[in-house]
Amino acid sequence: MYVCLCRGLTESDIQQVGQAGIFEAERLVEVLGLNDDECCGRCARDIQELVDLATCKLALQCPNPAHCRY
Amino acid sequence: MKAKEGVIDLLNKILTADLTSINQYFVHAKMCENWGYERLHHKVRERSFDEMKDAEELIDHILYLEGVPNMQRLGTVRVGETVPEQLKSDMKSEQEMVKLLTEATSHCAKVGDYTTRHMLEDMVKDSDKHIDWIETQLETIKQVGLENYLSHQIKKDDS
Numbered sequence: 654m655y656v657c658l659c660r661g662l663t664e665s666d667i668q669q670v671g672q673a674g675i676f677e678a679e680r681l682v683e684v685l686g687l688n689d690d691e692c693c694g695r696c697a698r699d700i701q702e703l704v705d706l707a708t709c710k711l712a713l714q715c716p717n718p719a720h721c722r723y
Numbered sequence: 724m725k726a727k728e729g730v731i732d733l734l735n736k737i738l739t740a741d742l743t744s745i746n747q748y749f750v751h752a753k754m755c756e757n758w759g760y761e762r763l764h765h766k767v768r769e770r771s772f773d774e775m776k777d778a779e780e781l782i783d784h785i786l787y788l789e790g791v792p793n794m795q796r797l798g799t800v801r802v803g804e805t806v807p808e809q810l811k812s813d814m815k816s817e818q819e820m821v822k823l824l825t826e827a828t829s830h831c832a833k834v835g836d837y838t839t840r841h842m843l844e845d846m847v848k849d850s851d852k853h854i855d856w857i858e859t860q861l862e863t864i865k866q867v868g869l870e871n872y873l874s875h876q877i878k879k880d881d882s
Binding site for chain 1: 799800801802803804808812
């Protein structure tokens with residue numbers, strides 16, 4: 654699933670960011686650029702959902718590395 | 724004609740869900756076209772157009788009831804990366820739509836607005852039909868496997 658259409662971010666992208674050690678709500682918003690003008694901010698409204706994805710322990714490998722931005 | 728209490732708000736809520744669905748189904752249809760799944764593309768595109776017709780009806784009706792149609796508000800467009808994800812996400816949207824429509828129809832009955840109620844009932848029928856179609860697709864995928872299912876979506880429907 655796409656979690657942010659403005660940035661074209663998918664669930665696996667968020668999992669990758671999480672594996673890189675970024676999973677706090679504020680850091681996610683900052684690193685992914687969810688608070689700037691180019692992002693409508695809808696995804697950041699459900700920030701807990703992104704935190705849950707980033708902290709997911711099950712996904713150890715990105716399922717789609719070719720399209721992964723991180 | 725003046726609207727009965729709460730009817731405009733409910734119609735605008737349904738309009739928001741409708742406008743969101745139009746976009747979601749349309750982007751799913753276009754992704755299917757891009758992947759070469761012609762049959763799915765046509766089916767999902769058709770549903771997006773149906774939602775647009777519903778939106779037109781809702782806007783006309785809100786104006787008729789002397790309200791302001793809210794075209795500004797949009798819900799979350801849930802875009803799936805794969806066909807099964809798209810089907811599941813469309814299913815969720817339709818289920819939410821049915822819930823909204825059901826609540827609105829009972830409200831309309833309570834305040835005695837039978838014209839609006841009748842219009843919304845027709846929309847529930849379309850949503851139910853789409854849910855049934857999605858259920859069939861998911862069941863077919865389960866039975867024949869995703870690859871077999873997708874290979875049958877490449878060809879365009881004759882009808």
